[in-house]
Amino acid sequence: MLDPAQSPEFRARALTALANKNQSAAVARATSTISDRRDLALEEVPEWQEWRERARLIKAHVLENLDTYLEQFESNAKRRGVTVHWARNAQEAIDLIFDIGKRAGSGAIVKAKSMATEEIGLNHALEAKGWEPLETDLGERILQLDGQMPSHIVAPALHLSRDDVADIFVRELGVDRTNDPSELTAIARRVLRTSFAKAALGISGANFGVAETGSILVLENEGNIRLSTSLPKIHISLMGIEKLVPRFEDLALYLRLLPRSGTGQRLTVYQSMITGVDPSQEGPEEMHIVLLDNGRSGLLAQPDDRQTLQCIRCGACQNVCPVYRAVGGHAYGAVYGGPIGAILTPHLSDGPQAAELPYASSLCAACRDVCPVKIDIPKSLLRLRAKAVKDGHRGRLEKVGFRAWARTMERQGRYERAMRSGRMFQGVVLSDGAAGKVARSPMTPLKAWMTERAPRRLAKKSFRELWKEGLIDG
Amino acid sequence: MKVSLFVTCLVDGFWPDVGESAVKVLRRAGCEVSFDPRQTCCGQPAYNTGYTDEARRVAAVMIDVFAEDPAEAIVVPSGSCAAMIHHAPRLFEEGDPRRAKAESVAARTHEFSSFLVDTLQVVDLDAKFSGRAVWHDACHGLRELGVKDQPRALLRKVDGLELVEAKGEPTCCGFGGTFSVKQPEVSVAMLDTRMAVLEETAPDVIVSSDVSCLMQIDGRVTKEAKPGAPRIMHLAEVLASR
Incomplete structure (x- = not known):
């Protein structure tokens, strides 16, 4: 497999x-x-x-x-x-x-x-x-x-x-x-x-x-x-x-x-x-x-994902998938590649390599719209991602990151403080100085973003600040 | 109509002009716009990465904020965030009171362009913008919410704007949330493919209504800094121009 x-x-x-x-x-x-x-x-x-x-x-x-x-x-x-x-x-x-x-x-x-x-x-x-x-x-x-x-x-x-x-x-x-x-x-x-x-x-x-x-x-x-x-x-x-x-x-x-x-x-x-x-x-x-x-x-015993077995192997999802189009089938490292492979392989093989495949997608849903037997591939991808998290197949940094993210996002005060600190430190982080280099060491998402794309800076005033100050007029 | 703006975290922090433009356009369309500062994020980043518990915690806060909101409609200037609110009921078990609340919030939640065209039935917002514009269909708006004709109808009514169509079926810009930083090379390869198709139309401006896509496209265009590159704008910004 x-x-x-x-x-x-x-x-x-x-x-x-x-x-x-x-x-x-x-x-x-x-x-x-x-x-x-x-x-x-x-x-x-x-x-x-x-x-x-x-x-x-x-x-x-x-x-x-x-x-x-x-x-x-x-x-x-x-x-x-x-x-x-x-x-x-x-x-x-x-x-x-x-x-x-x-x-x-x-x-x-x-x-x-x-x-x-x-x-x-x-x-x-x-x-x-x-x-x-x-x-x-x-x-x-x-x-x-x-x-x-x-x-x-x-x-x-x-x-x-x-x-x-x-x-x-x-x-x-x-x-x-x-x-x-x-x-x-x-x-x-x-x-x-x-x-x-x-x-x-x-x-x-x-x-x-x-x-x-x-x-x-x-x-x-x-x-x-x-x-x-x-x-x-x-x-x-x-x-x-x-x-x-x-x-x-x-x-x-x-x-x-x-x-x-x-x-x-x-x-x-x-x-x-x-x-x-x-x-x-x-x-x-x-x-x-x-x-x-x-x-x-x-797989048959899982009512939500049983639909994967409806597949008639036409390959339409592969042809239309922008990820597949960019990297081809071998990059999936499995017999079944592309969107259908990403939701089928984890049911046929165990382990982290199979559990990573549902992440090889931007969730654009083009596959779902072409599937001739209407398999909702994005939903299965999401369920398999949730399973990968539950089974401990994801990295520590990601796990800690999302915990911190949820803590921040569930309170207005924390969210606003985070945004203010982001604004305060972004100059340093995005600079060429030592702190910037650490922030952009290979493991961070920021570095991954910045290699081929410019980072967007937080605005001087957020929308909520403009709103609060009455600066949004009709 | 009383409208509550769910501005989204990305617009709040990175693109406040988009939020400001959305308010202007909604007011011009006759809406009374409110903004509840207790809102933060829809929970999409965690949901799409498989962190269901974290997504549920954050979505629960949004649902509580908007469930109490007396506005008739909740308008979101981003298709993927609007789609997330539509998915949110699924995060709560059948019988959980939050599920019913989430469903009623979802029923009142609209993506910006579809709110204007489908709900308010307004296409002419008396906007002026001179230049050639190509519409980038954002995947979640297009495939989860059916946002396709609405923004085009709005852009066609903009005085001085020439709307051109990119060839073939729309493809993803490669953003995909954490996908963009977990698989940066594939993400950018997808973006370059999409950009080549969009740029074939020789646009002055690429317009979309999902801030995630705009962030991805803008990041690449800024990094490459090619002379004569198109501007990247949110639909609300174009409609607010006059």
């Missing part, structure tokens, strides 16, 4: 990201292009707000009744020849997938793009056992070659320019340099096609599971997911327990909602609906669905 290779501090990771001008430009360009496309796609749908509300209601209803729908899903999938497994955490999911995969024998392991497999660190775990899972999504393939994590939920390599991709291909595949997107795609395809032909095991995620039929739906644009889920002898789908919808017909809404919100497409190029296995037909001999909890049931 969290990236151990990076600094545990968001600020340090953000600084690294900001220093990478090439990456900043790529992120800014890609996020604004996708957002523009999305705006156009939504203009065609005057009933968008009704879609959102329905999409929210269905998801909220599923979460209220998740136990029932999961059992329904399991029994309907089983009835159609699917083996259903339950994984309480990442390790259990990895062990299950490894055990199933062993039966596939030799042959390639082809992987479809799946955030759930990223969440459990599947590739690394399989590689540690000597397996070679091959990412077949172009963006994921590029990142796998370069040993990077995805930086975006939908467009994993969004932070790379085509020149970056060219460099990676030259270095890792030994091909002649080209930065032409279609040539780069052709290079990737050549390698991938050979592997598909030899594939014995296919691993995918799932965008939706249908309780009444036991089906899964996977959406994509490249066709690699269809190949990954149909050519190999064994197909394993790893699916978070929150991915269900009750009825087959509910998909009609999400099938249109997700692509429009995610990439500004009316529909994705491929929609693969997989309902069980049929030995008399072409396709995998075995299908396994691994239902992943990994912190989700804990």
Whole structure:
């Protein structure tokens, strides 16, 4: 979930990201292009707000009744020849997938793009056992070659320019340099096609599971997911327990909602609906669905924040977030970055690094306004911040500071005295003398403000003084 | 109409001219303006940083002050502070008498431009200001309170003022309360992105109605001291000019 290779501090990771001008430009360009496309796609749908509300209601209803729908899903999938497994955490999911995969024998392991497999660190775990899972999504393939994590939920390599991709291909595949997107795609395809032909095991995620039929739906644009889920002898789908919808017909809404919100497409190029296995037909001999909890049931038990599980992973909140746009996904140091990552990650991982993510936001609420299932992300950010304070994850200076602030602000006299002292000492504090230097030593908020911004000085007379002296006229 | 001004701590200390202008404009619109000096801060800095107990203590004082206030409306020259007063009831448990008080205070509390346009239904304040102005939408005003058309309607009626629009969806100035000092580099990067879009309109003045944003923008413009940089003004200051 969290990236151990990076600094545990968001600020340090953000600084690294900001220093990478090439990456900043790529992120800014890609996020604004996708957002523009999305705006156009939504203009065609005057009933968008009704879609959102329905999409929210269905998801909220599923979460209220998740136990029932999961059992329904399991029994309907089983009835159609699917083996259903339950994984309480990442390790259990990895062990299950490894055990199933062993039966596939030799042959390639082809992987479809799946955030759930990223969440459990599947590739690394399989590689540690000597397996070679091959990412077949172009963006994921590029990142796998370069040993990077995805930086975006939908467009994993969004932070790379085509020149970056060219460099990676030259270095890792030994091909002649080209930065032409279609040539780069052709290079990737050549390698991938050979592997598909030899594939014995296919691993995918799932965008939706249908309780009444036991089906899964996977959406994509490249066709690699269809190949990954149909050519190999064994197909394993790893699916978070929150991915269900009750009825087959509910998909009609999400099938249109997700692509429009995610990439500004009316529909994705491929929609693969997989309902069980049929030995008399072409396709995998075995299908396994691994239902992943990994912190989700804990989140489900929190009525106020349960809404986080409504997420359909469209990435719109990332595209519109000014923090994400400035620093990109890797700065969040977690598999899920951006606004949704900031409210999801603390429920999936413990510790101060996860608890800091809800603070990686200016609370501008742009994310809430684009979310296609109406998750109130700012409210969840605020609740998680309050929890971080309660759990003791915030610094001493901040804690003492707010205590003193409250003491000052709750009494008129103290407030006025504080303002008078501020006025008296600001000259010294903001000066270049020794006292000024101490006041602006690295730990103070004032120093942080002043590095790139001029401080505003307290006025000679406050508003209340002007008012009291009768100097405010009509 | 009897109006009580919640001037906000930042205006009180750092931008008294904004408060003074707000009073002038409200009086010009026919209001009788009062100011209760027991007011301090809305509690937003603590609330937004997760210090709920501290936010509750401070908000409780504000609620007590304004609950007794006989004014029909409480007007705030800052969208985020007005939004905080609207959030305040949430700080108190169901059944706590303060919650009901907080709700009645919230119901009477209005952001400055929306009070003029939506409540008083006044757009022409007989102001004169010469120059090109671009409106910076402050996030909390825009997304929590729906402040979008009101300030534009007011600015369009200012004699000599040419209102220009920045391209695309409005984005955050990067202030975000303690965010601005906890993540100063990201905060300034966000600001620079926003400023580039605003400055593309070649404005003489950038106008907003949230003092937090003005502080952030003004801080950067002053620090950079670029020749020909736009002035930074609060809506009340523009409307008070004549």
